[in-house]
Amino acid sequence: MTGNKLPQKLLILLLIPVFFSILPISDAHILIIANGDNTTPESYQVVKETAEVLKSKGFEVLELYGENATTKQILKGMYNADAVIYAGHGVFIEGNYNGNGGIASPPFGIVGSDGIIWGVDHKMQEGNSGNSFKAPFKGNIPVILFGACFSSGWVEHNEVSNPTETIKSFSDMFTSSKANYYATAYSRKYQGREIVDVVALFLNGATTWKDVNNKNYGLTITQSENYQNQVIWHNNHGYNAFVGNWSGRFPKANQTTPYNDTAAEEWYQGTLKPPTSELSNVEVDDSKIDIEQLFYEFLAWINYLISSIFNGENTNIVNITLS
Numbered sequence: 001m002t003g004n005k006l007p008q009k010l011l012i013l014l015l016i017p018v019f020f021s022i023l024p025i026s027d028a029h030i031l032i033i034a035n036g037d038n039t040t041p042e043s044y045q046v047v048k049e050t051a052e053v054l055k056s057k058g059f060e061v062l063e064l065y066g067e068n069a070t071t072k073q074i075l076k077g078m079y080n081a082d083a084v085i086y087a088g089h090g091v092f093i094e095g096n097y098n099g100n101g102g103i104a105s106p107p108f109g110i111v112g113s114d115g116i117i118w119g120v121d122h123k124m125q126e127g128n129s130g131n132s133f134k135a136p137f138k139g140n141i142p143v144i145l146f147g148a149c150f151s152s153g154w155v156e157h158n159e160v161s162n163p164t165e166t167i168k169s170f171s172d173m174f175t176s177s178k179a180n181y182y183a184t185a186y187s188r189k190y191q192g193r194e195i196v197d198v199v200a201l202f203l204n205g206a207t208t209w210k211d212v213n214n215k216n217y218g219l220t221i222t223q224s225e226n227y228q229n230q231v232i233w234h235n236n237h238g239y240n241a242f243v244g245n246w247s248g249r250f251p252k253a254n255q256t257t258p259y260n261d262t263a264a265e266e267w268y269q270g271t272l273k274p275p276t277s278e279l280s281n282v283e284v285d286d287s288k289i290d291i292e293q294l295f296y297e298f299l300a301w302i303n304y305l306i307s308s309i310f311n312g313e314n315t316n317i318v319n320i321t322l323s
């Protein structure tokens with residue numbers, strides 16, 4: 001018996017590197033959307049600068065601007081994304097807001113070059129009568145809305161009468177996929193460029209949303225309300241809001257890979273399921289692989305391998321005016 005165990009152990013050790021070499025690396029990217037109807041040039045400039053900074057840092061970025069930001073391309077761009085940044089109008093249905101600080105009623109939506117993506121029943125609806133989707137990105141990712149009306153409870157220079165409910169309703173289409181939703185109307189200088197404020201804070205070393213909030217001096221959110229079993233963070237008369245997990249973070253550059261349009265199209269056509277993984281909170285310095293997930297998959301694989309050998313079985317070896 002002793003003589004048979006040594007070759008089996010050696011086989012296992014030899015096959016471990018093979019396991020690591022065949023592990024698939026998932027596609028992931030930063031999606032940036034702006035100026036879909038060509039009427040928000042100020043916010044477009046800020047997020048364009050944000051995209052340039054991120055690319056200079058090694059992030060894989062998918063940019064959808066102006067006429068390229070169709071509703072279909074926006075939805076496809078969200079597939080398996082590790083972060084989403086949107087700059088443009090936040091819209092409502094006529095009659096659901098008086099335009100002067102009254103009560104705002106859902107649904108709310110974001111604007112593409114050929115239509116609107118509405119938040120309806122915690123999903124994204126393409127147009128007034130189009131298909132309905134659950135947001136197809138990983139869980140725990142940051143979704144940042146920059147300068148979009150209603151997203152932080154403000155419309156231009158007026159705060160709505162029900163900001164908590166409005167923020168909750170707007171965020172639902174993102175947080176239902178476990179995203180961390182942050183709405184802001186502020187920009188910040190980073191290496192001489194005016195970029196989205198919270199992105200600058202992450203790039204300057206903030207590790208989590210909690211850390212970002214603590215370092216966002218003068219704009220730190222300190223107030224919260226529980227609405228429909230969801231904690232909504234926003235200060236009275238403040239232009240920023242947060243809904244989600246304070247321990248969430250922005251991805252590292254070396255965790256992002258190019259956008260996979262083929263997979264995104266398959267998802268859009270209904271032949272590929274949305275991702276079920278999450279952006280890990282584990283810090284990764286030299287790998288694009290989710291270490292925690294890799295570890296559990298490795299243990300499961302080794303367990304299967306050992307069982308197969310012992311049983312004799314064969315084995316087959318990702319500050320602006322609200323508009």
